[in-house]
Amino acid sequence: MMSAAPDHSPTFARLTLIDRLGRAAPYLLVPVLVVLGFLAIGAPTSWLTLTVSGLAMGMMIFIMASGLTLVFGLMDIINFGHGAFISLGAFVGVSVLFALPGWTDAASLPLNIAAILLAILAAMVLTGALSWVFERVIIRPVYGSHLKQILITVGALIVLEEAIHVIWGGEEIFLIRPSELRGAITFAGAALEKYRILAVVLGLAIFFALRVVLRRTKIGLIVRAGVENPDMVEALGYRLKLVFIGVFIAGSALAGLGGVMWALYEQVITAGMGENMMVLIFIVVIIGGLGSVEGAFVGALLVGLLQNYVAFLEPKLALISNIALMTAILLWRPEGMMRVAKGH
């Protein structure tokens, strides 16, 4: 007679408070920073204005950074050419806005927003399409070699930027926002720019949409699994390469979207804007943890808020506040706030 299998009762150790705090710490940093900002600034109205503009800036940076971090996480590709898609998106979007003066000048909010959405759509379609070509021509031959990837994509960034100069001319282009999005509303005594509120709303919508796609859909499951252990996912029969191309196109389209929003935020566009944004994006991606969308979100909010607070308190320090933030976070967690568990 066979002896019965020994009793097997798996136990799950509860996470200790410290563990849970450690996991939640990055999320907690944002409210902590907001409170610290309140204490340092003192005046509630200025604080509210700065917080909203910091959040708006953070959301826009997040939109641009999310694609980059996912592409890295999934395929170990570092794409310095990402900035070119930001510039390109901005130029396409602004051209669309210029082509629709009837919609942007009309004193109607729905029509204004429709114009912006149309501009965003055009920018996303174009950058998405271009990124498909970009992946085939530029990135495909240099899989696996970081050194070559960096060199090639930097070269591509320069060529695309110069191509923008050839098409749209070498001068910077100034624009004004659609009529209903100019100016500010007053809330609790603080002046809040209308466009910044729109940017926060749009940014939050995109963050939650990304989260739903990544956490609740099958494709999201494959992407997340691919980030953690690509070999295993391929062994299970999924063609990760196709998934990757999809993510690359989506990420570049998001860069184009971010470019349009940033153009409307700054109200001036130059071919070099994407390159300049790449600096902030890299900081965000590094402090968030390469490959982590949530990390990029928290990192972007921290960068946006800190830059606005510091610019108000001590304008001279604003330039190095981001570097200081990056230094502090890397001292705390050398791999970024939310390290992506790598199965290989």
Add this chain to the structure above:
Amino acid sequence: MGLRLLSGDAPRSGILSLLLIVVFLGLALAPFLFPGVRALHTAATICVFILLVASYDLLLGYSGIVSFAHTMFFGLGACGVALASIHMGRGWDALLVGTLSGALAATVLAYVIGLFSLRVRAIFFAMITLAVASAVAVLVSQLFQLTGGEDGLTYQIPRELTPAFRFGEVFGTNLNGRLLNYYLVFFACLALFLLLLRLVNSPFGRVLQSIRENDFRAEAIGYRVVHYRTAATCMSAAIAALAGSLYAIWLRYVGPDTTLSFEIMIDVLLMVVIGGMGTMYGAVIGATIFVLAQNYLQNLMGVAAEATANLPLIPDLIDPNRWLMWLGILFVLSVYFFPSGIVGRLRAGR
């Protein structure tokens, strides 16, 4: 003897040896072969850029680390000389103090950056250097009381190094301070280049190359990868700063466009890749071709653009302002098709 001077690293290709000799003689005799202010300036620029590119190659080609802060170190060296010459007055001591403090500052900064980024992943280094370099570039233009901002700084160097100091005539060439200044730059660059050659052919250089090929294995054999990478970063930064100091001594002017801008960073990247990554001689060939092209080909583009002014699109494409686009295309193509650059090609085709 000759081979010992080259640290046993022979060019290993007939054409390459010939090219190197031509470049060496051309630069050594430049004041006599190519009279004229502009030609001498081009020659001095080539000397400085050979050194700068060689120091970058120590990082990119030999250690496999991509840095975007190399012009920042170059700029630090230049700023050191400029600030010392302004605050200490005209003199050799100011040049010395400026040069040394610039090199020291560059080394310390490189160490700190390396500490933060190389510890985790070498790929962080590219991104972090880009962030730091752009922050420093903005900082320099903001702190204009100290750095002159966009206008830059002009200052005086010892009289013996300026054209006003004359001491005779040989073969129809005036012997003046400008000549002395050129030879100061030339010999300093030559000495530092030979030092770099010595460095990459030493056991230390071999370890760097093994890390480039397979860092995991190098670590397993027992070499502390982080230490070697950080050391390479610091040395490369220090030599870049020295190149910057020499350039500042030659130009008697320091400004963001001549030392700090991202464009120079791109130029340096291009020179390394075209010349050949991982060979010091690549720096010589790459820098010489590039600086000559930049000084003379860009004018040609302007002429061509004017000649085709009536055609559509073509004048836009060959406008001298589009110089960078063609460089970018050349860059991408050379990374694809000639990853070992001109020197690699010549050595392979022997």
